[in-house]
Amino acid sequence: MRDFSYLRASTLDEARQAVLQAGASILAGGTTLIDLAKCGVAEPETVVDISHLEGLSGIEVTPQSVTIGALSRMSDVADHSGIQAEMPAVSESLLLAASAQLRNMATIGGNVMQRTRCPYFRDPGTFPACNKRNPGSGCSALGGITRNHAVLGTSEHCLASNPGDLAVALVAFDAVVDLGSRRVPFDEFFLLPGDTPDRETVLQPGEMIIGLSIPKSAAAKNSTYLKVRDRQSYEFAAASAAVGLELEDDGRTVRDIRVGLGGVATKPWRARAVEQALIGKVLDDATIKAASLLAMEGAVAQSDNTYKIDLVPRVVARAIETVSTDKSGGLA
Amino acid sequence: MTIMPPRKHGDASDGMVGGRLTRFEGSLKLTGAATYALEYPIDNLAHAALVQSTIAAGRVVSVDVTRALASPGVLMVLTPEDDLGLRVSADWQGNRPEDKPYHPLPREVQFNGQSIAAVIAESREQATEAAKLVVVTYEETSPVMSIDDPAAGEGKLMDNLTIGWGDAEAALAASPVRIESEYSTPREYHCAMEPHGLTAKWDGDELTIWEPSQWSHGMARMYAEWFAMDYEKVRIISPYIGGGFGSKGQPLAYGAVAVAAARKLGRPVQLAVTRPQNFTSYGGRAATRQTIALGASEDGVLQAIVHRGRTETSVYMDYPEQTGAATPILYKVENFSSQSRVVPVNTVTPGALRGPGKNPSAYGIESAMEELAYKLDMDPLELRLKNYADHDYQSGKPWSTRMLREALTQGAAAFGWEKRSQQPRSMRDGKTLIGWGIGCGTFPVIRAPSEAMIRVLANGRVEVVSGSIDMGQGTYTILAQTAAEALGVPVSQVDVLLGDSRMPGSSIAGGSMLAGSITGAVHKAAIAARDELIGLALNETGSPFRDTGANTLSLVGGRIEASRGGGPSLSLQELMQALGRDELEIRRNTLAENAQTPDDQKQAWTTMSKVQGPTSGDLSMHSWAAHFVEVRIDEDFGTIRVSRMVSAFDCGRLYNPKLVESQWKGGIIMGIGQALLEEGVVDPRNGRTINSNMADYLVPTNADIPDIEVISVGVPDLDASTLGGKGVGEVGIVGVAPAIANAVFHATGKRIRDLPITLEKLM
Ligand SMILES: Cc1cc2nc3c(=O)[nH]c(=O)nc-3n(C[C@H](O)[C@H](O)[C@H](O)COP(=O)(O)OP(=O)(O)OC[C@H]3O[C@@H](n4cnc5c(N)ncnc54)[C@H](O)[C@@H]3O)c2cc1C
Numbered sequence A: 001m002r003d004f005s006y007l008r009a010s011t012l013d014e015a016r017q018a019v020l021q022a023g024a025s026i027l028a029g030g031t032t033l034i035d036l037a038k039c040g041v042a043e044p045e046t047v048v049d050i051s052h053l054e055g056l057s058g059i060e061v062t063p064q065s066v067t068i069g070a071l072s073r074m075s076d077v078a079d080h081s082g083i084q085a086e087m088p089a090v091s092e093s094l095l096l097a098a099s100a101q102l103r104n105m106a107t108i109g110g111n112v113m114q115r116t117r118c119p120y121f122r123d124p125g126t127f128p129a130c131n132k133r134n135p136g137s138g139c140s141a142l143g144g145i146t147r148n149h150a151v152l153g154t155s156e157h158c159l160a161s162n163p164g165d166l167a168v169a170l171v172a173f174d175a176v177v178d179l180g181s182r183r184v185p186f187d188e189f190f191l192l193p194g195d196t197p198d199r200e201t202v203l204q205p206g207e208m209i210i211g212l213s214i215p216k217s218a219a220a221k222n223s224t225y226l227k228v229r230d231r232q233s234y235e236f237a238a239a240s241a242a243v244g245l246e247l248e249d250d251g252r253t254v255r256d257i258r259v260g261l262g263g264v265a266t267k268p269w270r271a272r273a274v275e276q277a278l279i280g281k282v283l284d285d286a287t288i289k290a291a292s293l294l295a296m297e298g299a300v301a302q303s304d305n306t307y308k309i310d311l312v313p314r315v316v317a318r319a320i321e322t323v324s325t326d327k328s329g330g331l332a
Numbered sequence B: 001m002t003i004m005p006p007r008k009h010g011d012a013s014d015g016m017v018g019g020r021l022t023r024f025e026g027s028l029k030l031t032g033a034a035t036y037a038l039e040y041p042i043d044n045l046a047h048a049a050l051v052q053s054t055i056a057a058g059r060v061v062s063v064d065v066t067r068a069l070a071s072p073g074v075l076m077v078l079t080p081e082d083d084l085g086l087r088v089s090a091d092w093q094g095n096r097p098e099d100k101p102y103h104p105l106p107r108e109v110q111f112n113g114q115s116i117a118a119v120i121a122e123s124r125e126q127a128t129e130a131a132k133l134v135v136v137t138y139e140e141t142s143p144v145m146s147i148d149d150p151a152a153g154e155g156k157l158m159d160n161l162t163i164g165w166g167d168a169e170a171a172l173a174a175s176p177v178r179i180e181s182e183y184s185t186p187r188e189y190h191c192a193m194e195p196h197g198l199t200a201k202w203d204g205d206e207l208t209i210w211e212p213s214q215w216s217h218g219m220a221r222m223y224a225e226w227f228a229m230d231y232e233k234v235r236i237i238s239p240y241i242g243g244g245f246g247s248k249g250q251p252l253a254y255g256a257v258a259v260a261a262a263r264k265l266g267r268p269v270q271l272a273v274t275r276p277q278n279f280t281s282y283g284g285r286a287a288t289r290q291t292i293a294l295g296a297s298e299d300g301v302l303q304a305i306v307h308r309g310r311t312e313t314s315v316y317m318d319y320p321e322q323t324g325a326a327t328p329i330l331y332k333v334e335n336f337s338s339q340s341r342v343v344p345v346n347t348v349t350p351g352a353l354r355g356p357g358k359n360p361s362a363y364g365i366e367s368a369m370e371e372l373a374y375k376l377d378m379d380p381l382e383l384r385l386k387n388y389a390d391h392d393y394q395s396g397k398p399w400s401t402r403m404l405r406e407a408l409t410q411g412a413a414a415f416g417w418e419k420r421s422q423q424p425r426s427m428r429d430g431k432t433l434i435g436w437g438i439g440c441g442t443f444p445v446i447r448a449p450s451e452a453m454i455r456v457l458a459n460g461r462v463e464v465v466s467g468s469i470d471m472g473q474g475t476y477t478i479l480a481q482t483a484a485e486a487l488g489v490p491v492s493q494v495d496v497l498l499g500d501s502r503m504p505g506s507s508i509a510g511g512s513m514l515a516g517s518i519t520g521a522v523h524k525a526a527i528a529a530r531d532e533l534i535g536l537a538l539n540e541t542g543s544p545f546r547d548t549g550a551n552t553l554s555l556v557g558g559r560i561e562a563s564r565g566g567g568p569s570l571s572l573q574e575l576m577q578a579l580g581r582d583e584l585e586i587r588r589n590t591l592a593e594n595a596q597t598p599d600d601q602k603q604a605w606t607t608m609s610k611v612q613g614p615t616s617g618d619l620s621m622h623s624w625a626a627h628f629v630e631v632r633i634d635e636d637f638g639t640i641r642v643s644r645m646v647s648a649f650d651c652g653r654l655y656n657p658k659l660v661e662s663q664w665k666g667g668i669i670m671g672i673g674q675a676l677l678e679e680g681v682v683d684p685r686n687g688r689t690i691n692s693n694m695a696d697y698l699v700p701t702n703a704d705i706p707d708i709e710v711i712s713v714g715v716p717d718l719d720a721s722t723l724g725g726k727g728v729g730e731v732g733i734v735g736v737a738p739a740i741a742n743a744v745f746h747a748t749g750k751r752i753r754d755l756p757i758t759l760e761k762l763m
């Protein structure tokens, strides 16, 4: 049997020290890590259990922002009334993720760090080639089944999609990742695969997520998360969008709009082209439709996932319609 | 034999047959008190982990076990090099092929995910880790990946499945209205909540196996044959089973490996098949393709049905998934032709999965019937009623009972079908398209003999003892109801012992045959026990009835007394005391009087050779269903939600309507999964099933299931079974997928002919 050592960290510093060692993995809720250990993908030499650390599970709503400790449970964040009031898309993205059991176990830090569902990544015994697992070994998804793979941000080395739901809302509303010694904007936290798909974030050895902070905004307050999939619950997104909207005082013109995309990109995706096309515009069906098409700028599809190119703009458009009708009961 | 007058279904609240009792073992399962196969505490247990192939076809050249053997706790590694000393077993019918060795860890690789080695260690974790260290070197050959692989060809014609009457081709050509389409279904899997596995323990030359089993006696026989030992020396223990759906009716290669390892090691061995390994350790439902052509007159009278089916099988065994099973019996048609082929590909041999044959078959014919209805611009309900089969056109025999017309009309009324608009895309709610569809289903009445024992104990309790099994379908409960009613005692006085091959023989819990078979045996044994008790009470010294002059007694509500009233009244306990008896044991079976030899009995309980099909007598006997479905489809996203379902069934008399309804609903829910979600996804390059886990192989969640209304329109069918019931376990799924596909067409105007109907197919 492969032995590993288990360390139950009692302070943050102890945990940081421990994860400096090569082969160390943080264990929070364990719903990703243990799953990947069973598949033979994660083979940590040391497991650093942070789940008992004090002071990392708070949720705080200040006049400027919402801060969430890394060890807050998905369910606690989803059910938090302050978050529901200030940024409904954040709560909705969590409620539409995983299952109730998983949400009760899983933490926000672990959720941000969850790994791709690429089936080739998860079956090392059968598919040795995977650049994300084993740099330089190739990519088994190319030429394989790619229905759930990304169409945005891909490279010839990896097309695995980032599966997270919450991350879509976080990228849309300019969350900041608190690493203790530094703070990183969410959009910069994740890396494109390029030719190093094994490197997914800017986390350096010894660093860990302490918490997240999401600035309050009028757009976040008027937001929604739309997740499209075949199964009604407990399935990753075929495509999803987190959208927030702020109108000018005239009640018709777009002052601020945020569009995040999920299920279709190699990292949590901000559709800035869609936002740019709508700021200063009066929303109507045609404008929304035209702008939503920009979400797919630069998309590259494989044979099995071309449907996403059609699906994503429809999801974006519907989400924009939802936040614009909520205000006035009809399109402005 | 006395036959109890059947009650009107659903009106017995007293717990007798027809009563809506809750499952006896339910609370044990909910509280974790029910012990499953891998949960028995067994001393000195070793654990086996399987190593499965990662290529689809070829040969194992060598297996390097050095690192695995050196890994902590490892006791033994079995590979194709090891001769485990097994012999091939006879098939389900009991036919023995030529005697030759059986290699459960073969050298020839026939599919990706085939077990080729096993590591046995002190703990499951040690075995699992060491299994990853086994290095297999292959010589690959070129595989056939799937039925769609050009290399697969047309397959082999199964002559025994060719059906025909009239001149279908000519009648089709002469029909003024025709449709022809191809329908496909993918590989589908059982996904029982309890994964497969077993614990095997040798005591000298006796073998005990704890393994979830749909057929304790049949499995004991097959294990005995593999290990060339007496059937009586093998014992299968399986009191609780976490679902089977057809997958747990026979021992499988991993079972042979675990038992052989236990023998070699001289220690009990447990083998847990992991969830991914469950996708390749036994076969799910075969992928199917069928072409159906229908010819009709202009007013919608069917003239001809031409059906051609192709289904996947493995390269080492022909398993036909009979797509022509429902096609010939649903409608009145004078000209019919069906042919079926199996197409060998590099997969594990497919197997029976809830409603085998009938399920994909109904998907084909019921989709085609609606295509015809739209072509005729006729209400699909009207088309079905117009072509109602007054008798079985295939066998030419009359139906025993067939309340399908009532199922269609009562189902339609409950659903509100008359409010439907004929045009596709004519019902919507904003961006949501709404559609309605119908699908009919059928499943044959399969009859088999069984045996049962009734024990009356000194304390007055009654035990029903049978080696049959309960995988959640309610055997415990309905046998208590059956015995209570026949004996005349309250159901609370009855205990039921099941799931042990040492107990009295029984048919398989498959083909929806168990309930009809085993209630017949229990009923017979209970009546005999009652007669015996009454006889003893009248005649034995010590009995207070002996000198009362009574010549008949009755046993009602647990009390024995003179039928004409007056005189003593004793409980069973008091009677047993008066008789000075510790126990009264009565064993009866439902084999024919002239087929009672030990050999007959063994054959009956351990093979399918005494099983009778639906038309083996003068009648044609089947269960029937009509499903009515409403779907709501997001026009932009193509996402489908089943929003309403009404299903009406003719399953004869219901022994326990509460349990029957849950069987029907379970089948319907599986049908929703089949229609919209389920598909084994195979990598085109190496034949690997890449979604072999419960996150990626999608089955319905609660959120996917609407309120389902089920209606019983059946009447007791005493030709079908002793108590008048027909099978209920499988018919529920049959016809659901076409009803949904038909509703999707009605909603969108798009006919999707390959399941599952996922969102991109509608975008
Ligand atoms: C069947 C299934 C379905 C799912 N469906 C969805 C879904 O629909 N949508 C969705 O969004 N998610 C889904 N998930 C993913 C789920 O949300 C994640 O598994 C969960 O959020 C991870 O949190 P955890 O605390 O359990 O993480 P862990 O498993 O403990 O950790 C995950 C990873 O993050 C690292 N890590 C943990 N905490 C920190 C930290 N503070 N700083 C740095 N690194 C850290 C760990 O080392 C590990 O690599 C699903 C998971 C499963 C198993």
Ligand code: SF4
Pocket: A116, A118, A119, A120, A121, A129, A130, A131, A132, A133, A138, A139, A140, A141, A142, A157, A158, A159, A160, A197
């Ligand atoms: S897509 Fe990425 S994760 Fe998947 S096999 Fe290729 S490299 Fe690995």
